[in-house]
Amino acid sequence: MAKIDVDQISALIQKQIENYKEDVRLESVGRVLSVADGIANVYGLSQAILGELVELPNNVKGLVFNLEQYSVGVILFGRTELIKEGDYVRSTKKIFEVPVGDALLGRVIDPLGNPLDLKGTIVSEKMLPVERMAKSIMDRDFINEPLHTGIKVIDALVPIGKGQRELIIGDRQTGKTTIAIDTILNQRDKNVICVYVAIGQKDSSIANLVKLLQIKDALHYTVVVNASAAKESTLLYLAPYSGASIAEYFMEKGKDVLIIYDDLSKHAVAYRELSLLMKRPSGREAYPGDVFYLHSRLLERAGKLSKKLGGGSITALPIVETQAGDISAYIPTNIISITDGQLYLENKLFYQGIRPAISAGLSVSRVGGAAQWKAMKQVAGTLRIALASYRELESFVQFGSDLDQASKKRLDRGRKTVEILKQDVHELISMESQIVTFYALENGFMDDLNLKQLNNMIDEIQQGLSLNAIGRQLKEALSRDKEIKDRELLEQFIHHVRRFV
Ligand SMILES: Nc1ncnc2c1ncn2[C@@H]1O[C@H](COP(=O)(O)OP(=O)(O)OP(=O)(O)O)[C@@H](O)[C@H]1O
Ligand SMILES: [Mg+2]
Structure with missing residues (x-):
């Protein structure tokens, strides 16, 4: 019998082990250590990348959220109650993706792209990662085209340009969503695609919203992404990023897109919840340290692409809710510093019946002015001054002091400006109509009118521009030139309209 050479055998085994190690693909499967609150702690995914899509049993998907020394934290989507300790987690080596494309238009979806309406499955041609790098400076162009809101006080005083990020900020129930x-x-018939991202709202509000869009024939160019208050904070966290990817698809096809994040305060709260569950250290107001990055990387994805890249754009209107008008809280100040301006809604104005309750003094648009029609610049220049001097004089009037003739005139002009800027819900005013109205105000054609006549005149202008022959001619000239060239025609129309008030 041959003698067993222990040394030789152990050397052989040693070699086998070494070779064996070389063969193995490095840990592409991990196992769930613990799971709770839609979050799994996973062992064995040492090669995982932040934001990676991982797959679990029962069609549950995960997004790698936390990288720790010996484990990774994964946020789960799908039927997370079916996931248990010991389940396998497969790495995919790609960033978490959502379906994008034309198939989403007119649909209501969750942040994963699953339909929430009853219109059947969505067959989209393309997937895009939810986290994408914002375009570099060289890939961008200046903001040079206006995005008209149909809301007079915005289009005149805080104009928005395509590719701009304008924050809508105010207390609860002040008209932000409106x-x-x-x-x-x-944006109907204006060739702009809209994405509305609802974060942490009631499902019933979204149902009403979708109904409204349908009635107003606006659903067919809109995608609604809904992560309602009833859903896990994981979905709320994901919603704006998947909305941004859906918008980017269209932008990269050369289209103009408008995206609304309603609202980012709730988004920040969802992120705080996830971070606390992940045991990340918390800072001011218990938010984690990177809450600024949470929103800056999202809003940087809006912008205007260079001509070389097709010239598409994403205009972003994030919404933030304040508590008792405090815009110096953590999340509001962060987002104010990221965006290109803000529309500040004031409680006080809202209750005085001055609606939309946009404060002319505290609202700004840092880039939209460059894109505003020249015609609007010609007539809206004095509006802000009229409003400011009105506020100043109004306080004098409260003391009962006598005013001289000139001050009385300014007071009256201010009062009429405030009245003209009032606008009802869903009552949209065309650009041409706004220009004619402001022109009439500035040039004294409304000085002798009382409030009722003033409102009649505003209506007559809006109607006359499409019903009357001179009006139609004027409207055509204004929308073609975007500038007031023919003052005679404009005044002829105003005289015509004045006959009816
Ligand atoms: N311009 C307006 N004129 C008259 N009513 C308005 C106007 N804008 C909004 N409202 C009314 O005010 C209420 C609140 O509006 P909206 O839902 O837009 O506010 P919000 O700030 O988004 O509220 P929330 O904080 O609940 O999200 C609604 O009933 C709406 O119809
Ligand atoms: Mg709202």
């Missing part, structure tokens, strides 16, 4: 929705409604 402004966003009216802006969507105003």
Whole structure:
């Protein structure tokens, strides 16, 4: 019998083990260590990348959210109650993706692209990662085209350009959503695709919204992404990013897109919840340290592409809710500093009946002015001054002091400006109509009117521009030139309209 050479055998085994190690693909499957609240702690995915899509049993998907020394934190989507300790987690080496494309138009979906309406499955031609790099400076162009909201106070005083990021900020129930929705409604026949991302709202509000879009014939150019308050914070967290990817698809096809995030305060809260569950250290107001990055990387994805890249754009209207008008809280200040301006809605104005309750003093648009029609610049220049001096004089009037003739005139002009800027829900005013109205105000054609006559005149202008022959001619000239060239025609129309008030 041959003698067993222990050394030789152990050397052989050693070699086998070494070779064996070389063969193995490095840990592409991990196992769930623990699972709770839609979050799994996974062992064995040491090669995982942040934001990676991982697959679990029962068609549950995961997004790698936390990279720790010995495990990774994964947020789960789907029937997460079916996931248990010990389940396998397969790495995919690609970033979490959502379906994008034309098939989504007119649909209501969840942030994963699953339909929430009763219109059947969505067959989309393409998937895009939810986290994508924002376009570089060289890939962008200046903002040079206006995005008209149909809301007078915005189009005149805080104009928005295509590719701009304009924050809508205010307390609860001050008309934030209404402004966003009216802006969507105003894009009908204007070749702009709209994406409305609802974060943490009631399902019933979204159902009403979808009905409204349908009635106003605005659903067919809109995608509604809904992560309602009833859903896990994981879905709420994901919603704006998947909305951004859906918008980017259209932008990269050369289209103009309007995206609304309603609202990012709730988004920040969902992110805080996830971060606390992941045991990330918390800072101010218990938000994690990277809450600025949460929104900056999202809003940087809006913008205007260079001609070389097709010239498409994403205009973003994020919404933030304040508590008791406090715009210096953590999330509001962050987002104010990221965006190109804000529409500040004031409680006080809303209750005084000055609606939309946009404060002319505290609202700004840092880039939209460059894109505004010249005609609007010609007539809206004095509006802000009229409003400011009105506020100043109004306080004098409250003291009962006598005013001289000139001040009385300014007071009256201011009062009429405030009245003209009032606008009802879903009552959209065309650009041409706005220009004629402001022209009439500025040039004294409304000085002798009382409030009722003033409102009649506003209506007559809007109607006359499409019903009357001179009006139609004027409308055509204004929309073609985007500038007031023929003052005679304009005044002829105003005189015509004045006969009816
Ligand atoms: N311009 C307006 N004129 C008259 N009513 C308005 C106007 N804008 C909004 N409203 C009314 O005010 C209410 C609140 O509006 P909206 O839902 O847009 O506010 P919000 O700030 O989005 O509220 P929330 O904080 O609940 O999201 C609604 O009933 C709406 O019809
Ligand atoms: Mg709202």
